[in-house]
Amino acid sequence: MSVKSLISQIQTYNPDAEVELLERCYRFSQKAHKGQRRKSGEPYFTHCLKTAEILAELRLDTHTICAGLMHDVLEDTGIKREEMKVRFGANIANLVEGVTKIGQYKLSIASQAPAAKNTVEQRVHRKRQAETYRKLLLATAEDMRVILIKLADRLHNMETLEFLSSEKCQRIAKETLEIYAPIAHRLGLWRIMGRLEDLAFKHLYPIEYRKIAELLNQKLTEREAYCEKMVKQIRGELEKRNVFADVHGRTKHIYSIHQKMQQKKTPFSEIQDLIGLRILVKTEADCYIALGALHSKWNYHPDRLRDWIGQPKKNGYQSLHTTILDNGRPIEIQVRTYQMHKIAEDGIAAHWSYKEGLPRSQQGRSIFASYKQILEDIQEAQDSPHHFVESMKLELFQDEVYVFSPKGDLFRLPAGATAIDFAYKIHTDVGHTCVGAEVNGAVAPIRRVLENGDQVNIRTRPNGRPSRSWLSYVKTATARTKINHWFREKDKTEALELGKKLLAAELRVSYLNSRDYLNSPKLLDIAKQLKLKNIEELFVRIGNADESATHVVNLLKPEVPKPETEPSEDTNRQQKLESPPAIQLENDIDLGMIRIMKCCNPIPGDQVIGYLTRGRGVSVHRAGCIRILDEPERLLGVKWHEKPPSENGDHPPLVYPVKILVECNDRPGMLGEITTAIAHYKVNIRSGTFQPSAVHIDSEASDNLTIDVIGARQLDEVLQAIRHLKGVQRVTRKS
Ligand code: MN
16 A cells, blocks of 8 residues: 555545645655564565554544554664654654553463462562553553554554464464453444454464354355345335335354353354344434334344443443344344444544544543543552452453432443442442342342343441452442452551550550550650651551560650669668568558459559459459459559568568560570579579470570569569560560
């Protein structure tokens, strides 16, 4: 094809085409690719020209065709975008750059790989692919024409695929079937989609392809004769009603027959509707008259009747579909106007203004808008790359179902969508609180797959909440995104609560009052120090085990002076003087027996609190013991006797067993150092176990000891001393 014939083809639909610009682009590209050859041996430029021709078939604007002519110039020749911009303007240069960028993504989606091979590398691989896929689609959303050029480019490459190595050939065919054909479908580029699918199918499944092609051929004569007979009869019926119409037989493309055989699990011989007819009329009213004529002459399948005129598909497709029965033989018939036909064949391209290079009609703009919406929805749902690719394919490929709310409002959902998808489509909160559904007046589970025309009523309950199991059957990216978001928020709230509790507990074992610390500016300082925005974030990190509560408490702790190397004489004397301690109520009234509780094991010096039991006197707990938080009206102030009456000066000091846990590095001599530190305070070790801890990493060990102390002060000193030993991570009082 010469530049002249390309231009005259364009002029058939666009008399104002910029001829001079087209000629310049043609020559420029031809010169740039000079000397380069395709694998087929043809000059490289043939490919560029073929791409431009496909774009002209789609009746696109001059700039798109110019960019089509030059679409490989930036990638394959030394020419830079700047030069192109200077010569042909930013518009064309941007288009070419867009196509070049897409070409750099080598996509072969591994999502179909068996789940068993779900190795780390595979997940990483998938994630990377999903990411490039997302980029590709977002790039197309900026200027739709980029993807139209890419599709034309891909179509010609598919036509010449046999010249490539078989490995490359498989990759490109797979990518075409999984990505480019669905995009063509979504944009309503029906013819291009059919050609892409058949070419890809031929390379990926050559045996199946040949089988179907041969079977189609065998029955060709019989089919053609039958078709001719039906066409005649239908024409007759339409003439009776004064409808002027073109009636044609049409063949399905091979891949769609293959899919039908797969879906319905039927052999070729049982695929009955290989014959389809198409009736083209002038007006919308004629469409319905023609349909009436068909239905009065033949029986038809009521459940296969579709009115895509009253409710156009998302990609703009309009038609009436019916399946009539001719002596029991089903025949699919499409009825549409000439204008609808053009759109049915070329989709968004049929809505294109070849003057402005923009969607011309309201409908064209809305197709574009719906495509963009899908991309945005799916972009948000990027929780898992696997799901990303899956929902992308689904949303691009799937047909839609139309369902109604109880008020009769129409909603459009991808085929296979469930009541849950519908609930989220209505409103996020309806989705979150959904507990059941009624479909056509009957109670249905929320996972019910909706069908065309269903009337769906969603039942909600104020305390209803999403379930993770929903994720396994929602079909729309929107619902998936919203459910995931809900769980992320919930997890966050739970982590926050847990983090708060953990920190409070950790403060308690360090004898710090949680009320003084949990909201303190000091804690905020620590959060900031850890590069967090606020205290809440710190709680969330602790709750998620990203930060240890002990670490935070250590940061919070006021500096404690190191114990002196020798216990002072004072302490020694005091120990000797101390005699059996006792507890008294603050206001000295007698409320019966006073018991020191085992749960928190208070020892003299601990902050204590009394709890008035029902009939069993007063029990004494350490302040902050979780057992006493519930009934504040039963709490009583108690204190240790400050100077207990000394009955016998020689009486050995009463000691209290306290369990402590030492977590430390497992190094030689560690245990010895710990016991020495304890012995230094003349404190007895009642029992102990020392073991590498299973909970911690290998290098760590834990030491469970029970030591006898005379009071909280001594205990504190011992704990501090151990804490200061090299290799000790933390020391906690367990009771
Ligand atoms: Mn190319």
